[in-house]
Amino acid sequence: MNPNVLRRFIVLMAIMTVIVGLGWIFYGYINPSEPGDFEVRQGDIHLSSGEYEEALEDFNAALEVSPNHRGALMGRAIAFLQMERTLDAEAEFNYLIKYLEDTLEPDDTTGVGVLAAAYANRGILYDRQGKYEQALESYVKSIQIDSGAVEGPGIVNKILHDPNPSTVMKRARYIHEQLQLPEDQRLLSIPELDAKERMHKP
Secondary structure: OOHHHHHHHHHHHHHHHHHHHHHHHHHHHHOOOOOOHHHHHHHHHHHHOOOHHHHHHHHHHHHHHOOOOHHHHHHHHHHHHHOOOHHHHHHHHHHHHHHHHHHOOOOOHHHHHHHHHHHHHHHHHHHHOOOHHHHHHHHHHHHHHHHHHHOOOOHHHHHHOOOOOOOHHHHHHHHHHHHHOOHHHOOOOOHHHHOOOOOOOO
8 A cells, every 4th residue: 555645544544533523523512412401312312211210310310410401301201100209200200390480581492392391291101100181281381382392203204203102282182072971971091002102392
């Protein structure tokens, strides 16, 4: 191999490495990671793998460095819900909702999405407990706050997994329709369909 070509290649790679490194530094400067964000990302990985105890450890670690971290509070509530620790899940959702309603700035679109997701997930909690009126109330509130945040998976997910996924809007309509029927004619729970209800974590 020609030594000049090799030398030019090494120099070019060194320059590219410096450029990429500076790019990452600049990106980190304009998008700094908040305390607790790393732990929340780790918790999200455990959540999606069904490792709820490990997820709780990560979310608790995030809350130690950043009390009231929205992602950590939501993650803990979802982990409690999936572990069927319903009292803990309800307390966590209620705390997160109250905290956001008390502190949320109108232009905080991410926070608005988190608030909508918290209501939607609390609706799922009530739904699973058979508290359908409360579930409907939470679902409706979620839709009123930000219907886009809880509209369901995107087109790629629909193509790959489920062309007709469950959404907060569909479930709210269904519960509303069923509650209009006489009590002995209502069908509010279909376990195989209910199991497909999707948690919301913006």
